[in-house]
Amino acid sequence: MDVDAGHGAALGGALSNQSGELPLARRLRSLLTWPTTETDPVNHLVRSHRSIHASADVSVLRRAYTIAETMHRGQFRKSGEPYITHPLAVAEICADLGMDTTTLVAALLHDTVEDTRYTLQALSDDFGPEVAHLVDGVTKFDKAFYGKAAEAETTRKMIIAAGKDVRVLIIKLADRLHNMRTLGVRSAASRERIARKTLDVLVPLCERLGIQTLKRELDDVVLLHLEPEEHARIARHVHDRPGWDSYLGDVVARTRVALRRDRVAAEVAARPRHLYSIWKDTVAGGVPFDLPRIVVVVDGPATDCYAALGAIHGMWRPVPGRFKDFIASPKNNLYRSLHTSVCGPSNRTVEVLIRTTDMHRAAEYGIAAEFRFPRAKGRAAARAEQLDWLRRVLDWEQDAPDPAQFLESLRCDLAEAQIQVVADGRQVLLPAGATPVDLAYELGTDRGDHCLAARINGRLAPLSSELDEGDVVEIFTETDADSGVAADAPPRGPRREWLGFVKSPHAQMQINRWFADHTEPGISIADKIRLGRATIGLALRTHNRGLASDLPLLRLSEELGYPDLETLLVAVFDRSVEPDDVVRQLIDLVDHRQ
Numbered sequence: 001m002d003v004d005a006g007h008g009a010a011l012g013g014a015l016s017n018q019s020g021e022l023p024l025a026r027r028l029r030s031l032l033t034w035p036t037t038e039t040d041p042v043n044h045l046v047r048s049h050r051s052i053h054a055s056a057d058v059s060v061l062r063r064a065y066t067i068a069e070t071m072h073r074g075q076f077r078k079s080g081e082p083y084i085t086h087p088l089a090v091a092e093i094c095a096d097l098g099m100d101t102t103t104l105v106a107a108l109l110h111d112t113v114e115d116t117r118y119t120l121q122a123l124s125d126d127f128g129p130e131v132a133h134l135v136d137g138v139t140k141f142d143k144a145f146y147g148k149a150a151e152a153e154t155t156r157k158m159i160i161a162a163g164k165d166v167r168v169l170i171i172k173l174a175d176r177l178h179n180m181r182t183l184g185v186r187s188a189a190s191r192e193r194i195a196r197k198t199l200d201v202l203v204p205l206c207e208r209l210g211i212q213t214l215k216r217e218l219d220d221v222v223l224l225h226l227e228p229e230e231h232a233r234i235a236r237h238v239h240d241r242p243g244w245d246s247y248l249g250d251v252v253a254r255t256r257v258a259l260r261r262d263r264v265a266a267e268v269a270a271r272p273r274h275l276y277s278i279w280k281d282t283v284a285g286g287v288p289f290d291l292p293r294i295v296v297v298v299d300g301p302a303t304d305c306y307a308a309l310g311a312i313h314g315m316w317r318p319v320p321g322r323f324k325d326f327i328a329s330p331k332n333n334l335y336r337s338l339h340t341s342v343c344g345p346s347n348r349t350v351e352v353l354i355r356t357t358d359m360h361r362a363a364e365y366g367i368a369a370e371f372r373f374p375r376a377k378g379r380a381a382a383r384a385e386q387l388d389w390l391r392r393v394l395d396w397e398q399d400a401p402d403p404a405q406f407l408e409s410l411r412c413d414l415a416e417a418q419i420q421v422v423a424d425g426r427q428v429l430l431p432a433g434a435t436p437v438d439l440a441y442e443l444g445t446d447r448g449d450h451c452l453a454a455r456i457n458g459r460l461a462p463l464s465s466e467l468d469e470g471d472v473v474e475i476f477t478e479t480d481a482d483s484g485v486a487a488d489a490p491p492r493g494p495r496r497e498w499l500g501f502v503k504s505p506h507a508q509m510q511i512n513r514w515f516a517d518h519t520e521p522g523i524s525i526a527d528k529i530r531l532g533r534a535t536i537g538l539a540l541r542t543h544n545r546g547l548a549s550d551l552p553l554l555r556l557s558e559e560l561g562y563p564d565l566e567t568l569l570v571a572v573f574d575r576s577v578e579p580d581d582v583v584r585q586l587i588d589l590v591d592h593r594q
Contacts, residue, residue, distance in 0.1 A: 041065070041088060048095035049104060052372060056101050061091075064108040064127065071116035079185045086178060087111055093174035097213070097365060098372025103167045106134035110171055114139045114563070121554055130165075137161025137168030138175065139564075152407040153525045155201065159410070163390055166367055169205060173214055176202050180221040195225035201407075204414030210333040210366025219276030227279070234275045237288045248272075248292050251344055255294060255312060255352075262311040264304055271295040271353060292344070293351040297360045302327055305338050305354045312352055316342035319349060327359070332418055332429055335363055410505070419469045431503045436463050437494075440475045441507040448510055449494055450477035464501045525570060532569030539583040552590050556582070559589070 042065050046058045068087050075083035091107035099107075105127055112118040113135055120139075124132035138161075140154045162168040176198055183191050199222045206215040224231045248270040255268045271293045281289040296312075298304040305327060322341035330336045337355040344350035361369045420427050423439055430438055436456070441448030454461055455474040467473065494511045502508055536553070540546055547553070550565060557568040560577075571577045 041069075041084075045088065045092050045095055045104070048092060049101070052095075052098045053100065058101075060101060060105055060127070061108070064105040067118070067126065068108045068112055071112045071118045075115065077182070077185075079182055083111075083115075086182075089178045089181075090171065090174045093177055093214075094170065097170065097174075097211070097368045099167065099170060099368060100371050102130055103134065103171060103371070106131045106167070107171050107174060110135050110138050110175060117558070119554060119558070120564070121551060133161065133165060134168055134171060137165070138172045151197075155410065156406050159390070166209070166390075167371075169209060170211070170368060173202060173206050173209075173211065173218075177214060177218055177221075180218060180225075183221070183225060191225045195222045198222055199226070200411055201414065204411075208333050208414060209368075210335060210362060211364075211368055212366065213364050216274040216276075220274055223276045223279055230279055231275060234279050234282070234288055237290065238272075238275065238278070241290075244292070245270075247345070247348070248294065251292060251294055251350055254315065254345070255296065258311045258315045259296070259308060262307060262314075264308045264311055265299040266304075266308055267297045267299070269295055269297075291341070291349050291351050293353070295353040295355070295360070298354065298356055300356065302336075302356055302359075305356060308354050309338055309340060312340070312342060312354075316344050316350070318342050327355075329420070333366065337363060419467060421467050421469075421471045421473050423473045423475065430467065434467050434503045435465060435501055436461070436467070436473060436475060437498050437502050438504040438507045439467065439473055440477075441502075441510050442504065443475060445510050447475055447477055448507060449514060451494075452476055463498070525566075528573040529566050529569045532571070532573035535572055535579045536569070536582060536586075539579040540586075543583065543587060545583075545587060552586055556586050556589055560585075 042058075042062055045061060045065075049056050049058065049061070065084075065088065069084045072083040072087070077083055077086060087108050087110060090110065091104045094103050094107045109118075109123060109127070109131065113120050113123060120132055120136055123135060137158055139157075140150065158168060158172060179194070180198060183194060186194070198218065203215060203218050203222065206218060220231070223234075252268050252270060256266075259266050259268070273290060273293060278288050278290045283289075296308050298308050319341040322339075324339040327336045327338060336359045337353050340352050340354070342350055342352060355363065361373055365372050418429055419432055419434065420429055421434075421439060422428070423443060428439060428442055430442065436454035437448065437451055440451035440454075451463065453476045454463060454465070455476075456465060456467065456471050458472075494514050496515065498511055499508065502511065537547065553568065554565050557565045560568065562568040562571070568577075568582070572579050572582055
């Protein structure tokens with residue numbers, strides 16, 4: 001089936017007004033007469049963006065805002081505000097992070113495809129496929145058609161899109177942050193449900209991407225809605241701390257003197273903990289655990305961090321057991337810093353963080369640092385390493401036909417509690433409570449499937465044994481001649497009982513995959529979309545027709561009231577609508593418009 005290039009007409013219809021003025025002419029006129037006063041709704045966004053990216057082309061931001069405002073006109077948030085205030089706020093959060101112009105354009109338009117008549121194809125025509133990919137990545141599946149699987153499928157879709165461009169996740173995090181800021185207008189049940197989902201997936205995603213500047217606020221607003229009394233108690237404590245500022249000022253001043261004495265160039269500043277961090281380390285109902293804290297940012301190489309540490313320990317006695325070296329052993333999100341606690345003035349315990357300028361930028365902005373500081377050395381390599389976990393998640397996605405299983409596995413992988421063990425001469429990161437079977441699958445699917453026994457720190461141990469930080473582990477398979485396993489060892493392949501103790505999503509996925517080979521496999525939404533498209537293609541052949549592009553199907557899905565093309569294709573596969581009926585309407589639609 002040949003398709004015409006009439007999408008401009010479709011977009012024109014969506015944006016036309018009663019006067020009959022062409023959309024392009026109206027857009028140009030609005031740009032030429034755009035207000036230059038503080039009433040300009042895009043002014044703050046433009047200033048924020050230009051303050052970091054001075055040469056950015058902001059005309060495309062104004063054009064994106066014009067379309068977003070037009071398409072959302074007449075829509076309101078639960079607070080009663082015009083809906084356009086939400087995408088504008090999301091774009092401003094992204095601008096404050098230092099994201100590029102493309103991300104800001106996508107942020108302004110991120111809800112248009114889901115909530116208005118503006119189609120993904122129209123967006124792609126107007127702003128290009130890069131922006132369309134980012135918007136599509138954060139667009140939800142419709143619950144009316146996908147039911148309980150909608151949330152899990154939306155998350156899976158977002159993760160797959162982020163595998164191609166991590167900016168999808170950054171827009172989603174900014175979107176959720178603004179929604180959390182304005183959550184107070186919802187019912188108590190809705191507030192708890194949304195806050196819980198934020199805590200389960202999006203806050204850990206923010207942590208894994210290393211974007212602490214977003215995570216701190218997300219943490220605090222989640223605490224506000226899940227534990228309002230505790231939030232109020234910690235907030236009162238922070239507000240009423242006697243002599244806190246003067247004490248920290250004294251610590252900062254003395255630290256600067258000690259560093260200058262040892263010729264270490266560095267900036268020193270107070271670094272108070274945010275509310276959630278204080279609450280997390282506080283025994284329930286007890287006095288808030290909140291130590292004075294400073295950060296030292298050295299102007300030099302990583303070795304200067306250790307020089308700064310020596311200067312500080314030379315001035316104040318270190319607290320035993322409170323030193324952590326995250327420079328030599330970075331966290332799983334590549335956070336690098338030295339942490340120590342000392343007996344400061346008045347014999348009061350003070351926490352000290354020591355890092356380089358690059359480490360400080362990475363600690364604050366994580367994966368977004370690549371966009372905020374594009375000329376910084378080594379950012380590309382750091383970004384690749386930072387997203388290793390995402391590549392593993394995408395591998396699991398291939399083996400998880402059940403979207404709920406995928407979502408649960410993602411939650412498990414994002415859990416903060418992790419350990420490092422040594423195997424095959426290298427360090428391997430595993431979730432806390434992991435077993436030799438988890439390790440075997442981390443070393444390779446074949447090693448996991450054929451795992452028979454393990455030595456932990458030189459001793460044979462059950463495969464169900466929980467590993468501890470720093471354990472040295474050897475994995476034996478049935479092909480190892482020196483495994484020491486009896487001839488009547490378990491048969492080839494994983495055992496079902498392993499599912500009762502493995503912790504890592506990768507191990508769970510691979511074990512389930514192995515057993516799924518012996519049962520009827522499940523089918524994912526992605527498979528339904530693919531097969532639904534193939535079904536329509538076969539039905540078209542009976543009419544000697546074919547599809548040159550998806551544009552006719554997109555038009556038909558809109559006319560039939562489906563939220564997007566994918567939902568129509570799922571309905572075709574599920575026989576909620578007959579393929580022959582779809583094809584007849586498709587042919588009528590195309591022939592009528594020719």
